[in-house]
Amino acid sequence: MEITGIKTSTMSHRTLSLIAGVSYLIIFFAAIFGNFFALESLMIEPMDTINNHPEMVRAGTIAFLIAAVCDVVVAWAFKELYKDNSLTSLSTYFRIMHAGIMGVAVFALPTALKASSSAEVLEQVDTFNDIWLIGLFFFGIHLILLSRIIRVPRFIKFFLLLAGVMYAVDTIAHFTRSDYSDYSDVFLALVAIPSVLGEMSFTLWLLIKGGKRSRQSNKALSSS
Secondary structure, eight states, X not given: OHHHHHHHHHHHHHHHHHHHHHHHHHHHHHHHHIIIIIIHHHHHSHHHHHHHOHHHHHHHHHHHHHHHHHHXXXXXXXXXXXXXXXXXXXXXXXXXXXXXXXXXXXXXHHHHTTOSSHHHHHHHHHHHHHHHHHHHHHHHHHHHHHHHHOOSOHHHHHHHHHHHHHHHHHHHHHHHOTTGGGGHHHHHHHHHHHHHHXXXXXXXXXXXXXXXXXXXXXHHHHHO
């Protein structure tokens, strides 16, 4: 019975790693579509997008909602994978806060479809971005905690920690610096580079190696 219990547990770890990895990939693709297609279209050609390509905005709305749902799934998977760590529950709460705030931010996109001028459309886009940035502040805290929790190669932990710090710094700078727009490209790079390196590397690790080490250890235990 004990051996059976061990095998069930290790299989669960591998499954949870795959669930987290696949969900992370969905988040990446959904966020890329929502940001670089739907939001970019609204910012570059507000009324043309609203009048002639409303399906783009609707698709972007769904993409962001899917990302928020997958964020909750990832938070749940991490909570189960690393439940032996005292920081895991706190990290989970911050990621779920981010997902909830992102869900609120998305409300601005269908509202933009009712706008009658470019100024109104851009106002809704600004509302989305401001709320989303608040969510990213909490997401940054989640990544900082996650870097202390996970057992992965050090470079992944380093980039997750750096990305978490930069998410928080970017949000604070956005709301406190009147000249933020002059340095927005710099802040974007400081956030994007460690975020892509850290989160994408961690995603690949989850898909390729996540849960396998514990499986091998438990197989050794079961054969002894």
